[in-house]
Amino acid sequence: MGDSDPITARRRAPVDSRPAVTVLAGFSPAATTAVARLLQRADPRLVSVSHDLGQVRDGVIRRVVRTSAEVLEDEVETLLHGCVSCTLREDVLPTLVRLSRTRPESDIVLLLPRVVEPEAVAGACAHCEVGGRPVTDAVRFDSYVTVVDAASLLTNLTSADDLRDRDLHAAEEDDRAVADVITRQIEFADTVVLWGGPEVEGFDLARAGVLLERLAPWATQVAVDAGRQIDSMSLAARLRHTGRHNPRVPGMNGRALEGYAIAVHSPEPDCGVVSVLFEARRPFHPARLHGALGTLAAETLRGRGQLWLASQPDTVIAYESAGGGVGMGSLGRWLAAQPAYRWAEATPDRRAAADLGWDAFFGDRRTVLAFVGLDFAGDALTERLAGCLLTNQELATDWTGLQDPFAGCFPLTED
Template structure:
């Protein structure tokens, strides 16, 4: 495809933590581009270290306005300004068939994909082809399934490696299990299981030194803009459990006692809906009774390593914020998303409810509820459910002041557990 034709230019977006093999992959693609002319947009030419044999004679990566002409006709660019400006300028000034974007300053591919798919001057020029995550497979297993040990950090980011990996994986179309030569067959199978649990639709390819057929990444047409927000495995598990909940005739409306035996205010037992994915399963926990904040924090601090991912919204006693909880391996973080609608003044509350006719509403508690998804392997679900039940407030604690580490102001974040 030539940019002079006015057709949209396909884009492959790469992500992966430091040392996973992105630079090796970029060099491999440039060396094996065939008849394609590639433009590779990278964050830092010094970090990328494109193979000197690919660089046009005399350029020696002395960039002219951030662009190096490579000997095979490809273009390599450094991201000197914002991404939107860079890709528009590339399409205007250069002729190429396919754009590969990798920026170490952006930890996961979804924000980049949104730039290319939302209404903008960029979306009119480009078409996202595939979101690719390159995994350092031994490090991935270490973060999620190995023995507990200090984690290595990701690209220019102060979050734990497990956080970065999960965010990259959950929106990927294609995952390269790189450094496969450093893993046993059993370890590679385990890595494939974990990837499928986090993102069921992702294709996986085992690679050594990021050697992969370029056709698997360029022109694969795996990206669907309408599905990017529905890809994560935890969303699938929650949606599936919702369907099970709606079909089984149970209801948590109209109950006015706070019994903890499951016969009172509804479905805090949750609805078991195993999502078997090559030995990895999930379950959803729901409750119409708030948690004691310190006991819930203790629950997540003691969460077994067999739980690789948990995510959802928690109702905390004496906290009018909807608190989202995101656990990835040994990392647990909580964010105050905003107030419960039930806590708003009556006029505002009624307005919100009228605009959301499908909102589940409890006669007494309104929209306050807990919904948490847990994904893992070889865990004892009954033990985890019992521990969650024990973390709920007792009748005597319901209206008392309770302290805990969770945020109480919208937008604030708290680290509940660090690696």
């Protein structure tokens, strides 16, 4: 059958000998550590890497590397600068590469500190080198797993606390909210572990499961009852060597722009959880949207997506809300606002998404927003957003000169 035989081709395919890395994130250190220990119980060769950032603001971190049987390293390191990105660049990634060389037969489970978002790890891997070579030359990132403690999930998602309020901020300028960190950990995951126990049962546990499905519908959900004996081999089979991580998939802010879904539209409550997807091809009136932001954030647990303002028609604007706060920022220019020769600089996914939805008047400009929360009126929220769009009469005028409360907030770099 020759080289065209698929069985022969598979036999000749090179074996990937790089150690596989399972990244464990989560805001509950106890639950995340418990999952890591269960994985190591199932595979005694598995090496765990964890970092204590208790003194990171002083430029000091503690690294612990261990197997199920022994501690291999317990070191205190001083960084050039005390921040999460420096920790990743100066210690986490070099440690992974070093372990791939000293223990090539062992896979790795990387336990992220509770305030570290997994997207930061993926970003560091995409842009940083160790010894002049990409990190992925030495290891392969198999899966990003977020462990969620069902007992504290809703309390933290509804909290208005910043990390600073709990003395968890990783740097003096770290102004992230607790709810922001937790939702981003969940959203970036390809696998979510719902860590339950006897204190959370029945409706509350079911609601937590639905909430996680709405926050990360693309992730595989694995439920663990910590109140019973856990089969470590079964858990390991569901979390390791899944190949679920796809480095091409962008982070949350870029998903809609690249043509990926950002939510499921499920406006009818399921265990009280509501998920609304709002899409529009006309721009927002800046003043009306500005006036609605507080209500949108207060009524929902999470908002995310992209939008465009009539007053800033060249700019893709990222939107997110959590913990009652709102964040917005520039994602650059719409393709329709760029000369055609610059389109080649965009990813193939973005160009394909733009082509599929191209509008004769507005090009690739469009709003895609999602809101997830408890017992809010989905139809009313949709009507509120629709009321913030330009009317037909306003579209017929010169709407680019509207009074703009967002003026100067989303500068574009002139290339």
